[in-house]
Amino acid sequence: MNPEKYPELPLVIGKVSHHSIELSWMNAENKPRNGPPERWTRFSVEQMDPKTHTYSTVYMVQHPSCCKGLEPSTSYGFRLRVTRASGECSLSPVLSVFTTREPFSGKKLHQAVHREDDEELTTVLQSGTVDVDVYDKMGFSPLMVAAQKGFTSLVDILVKHGADINKKDSTGKESLMQACFAGHLDTVKYLRNCGSTCESQDTDGCTPLHWAVDGVHLPVITYMIQDGCEVRGRVFLSLWTPLMRVSAISGNAAVASILLQAGADVNVRDKAGKTPLMVAVLNNHVELVKLLLYGGADHHMKNEYGAGAADMAKAFVRQVT
Template sequence: MESSTAGEAGVPRPDPPVVGKVNHHSIELYWDIDNVYRQRDSTNRWFKFSIEEEDARTHVYGTIYSGYSRKHLVEGLESITNYRFRLKVTAFDGEYAYSPVVSVSTTREPMNGEHLHRAVNMNDEEAVINILQSGHVKADIPDKLSFTPLMVAAQKGYLRLVKLLVEHGADVHQENGSGKNSMMLACFSGHLDVVAYLREQGASWESRDRSGCTAMHWAADGGHVEVIRWMIDDGCEVDSKDTGLHWTPLMRVSAVSGSTEVARCLIAAGAKVNVKDKDGKTPLMVAALNNHEQLVRFLIESGADCSITNEYGISITDMAKAFERKNVANLLEEKKKETQVSRR
């Protein structure tokens, strides 16, 4: 319905609302009373205004504003979407008229950090380039877990994206909430090409996370021997202790993976096989407690001392028996007998 009554006796048909500022989630509409309305309303009473929006699916209009203001901001809209509005003017006596419909589209949503992180996670190089070149998003913007796009790309091994992000200003030294940087994540995940590139860009082997762990600790946890060998050749320290338990990378191997390959690599590079943590435990004790039988055997062959006790005077054999590590306990007993025989 265009109007209830028209002409001089009724409410003249108003002009459509004027479109003001438009962005990706809102549209500003405004209108005014011209001389025609003022002439009609000789008693100086107010007209009431309503803005109605068309439902795109049913084509039925619904009221989204009603009052005496001369403008209204329509919010909560979808980006790149067309909307249709009309103005309804109601006189004090109940007569009313509708304006012609105005059609307006919202703009594209500006690029933001979520777009960049989504593109990095999908390894979408073209999208990453477009977002970075838009100038709206910083290369180091963190996600909800405080990971930067560079950290994500380094962890996933996306070398081309790593290079793109660094070229657009991403900081290789940036840390997440736990203090890990891109180098640590790349070392843990075993991406040697990313590790080498980050090193070229100034990433340091001396950096530590919140618990005092270095990139070598994380490389040891990841168990990627090729990466560890490269790090060693590049001068990375193999015996750094964390600030919590005072564990070295070899201790971490003994506790986590039990990898004899990683242990062999570290020991060959000078890692101390009988180093003690803050409680006096050695890598051999830690390996025994975690039931890494093959690693226990290898550590003994590499010079681990079975006679060492912790700060409470407890030996590795006592530990193995107390925690019911039967295979390890039997192995230690065998080694003890072999040692006794060899000394006779």
């Protein structure tokens, strides 16, 4: 039997969220059922397939129902099928309902940053429901991520919405260090103008200048020094200066040259008594060794074990061969 359209029981929208829609209807027969089940009037909610415009039953119910597991900001079509004991069927008009937008969250905030979406970022922050400094699963705040990626316009939005420029990750790095290591000069300048200090230290005692040196970013290094960052600053555990970091990590002579011209101590000692020259020799940074010697490095100096640069060079050769 073909169902009759437009019964006396239209669907009514109840509570709507981003993943569920509550549907109800006025049911004159909604009372304790008597007699065998085959004598009962049955109600079923049918959902329309948006591609084929066909319907399938999603709920066989007597009482109001809640359709769950839906997508946010999506239109859904529902109708009510009423089947009486006589076999007579009737259908309600199709009810179109939009689920709501997904609630703003820390995840949404970080997604906007990663997509470099200024508009979405502003919308999320203006909602007032999300902490501007919320950490992601890696332990980074949105400002740290934006700084590391060099998204200066997003950094500006975050700071103007109260982001903490001094917020640190689990290793003690803050946004300025992230920008320095990644080499984003515009972001570095912005953060410095906002008050980020070059005296801040991570858990190992490294400063933003140490991180700029590790990243081998000459424009950032030059700017940081011109902006007053201390080239003789030491890591408190190893007593390594930025020049010592060059000798130990990159071996980049151009970076070392900038530091030396800015007044870096070429004969500074670390905790074990090693100089930048000794460390450069141990790491086989040949061009850097030449630059350090030219810059006044004393090759006669000894570490706490009485070994000098020449001894270390001999040891290096033996290890290689």
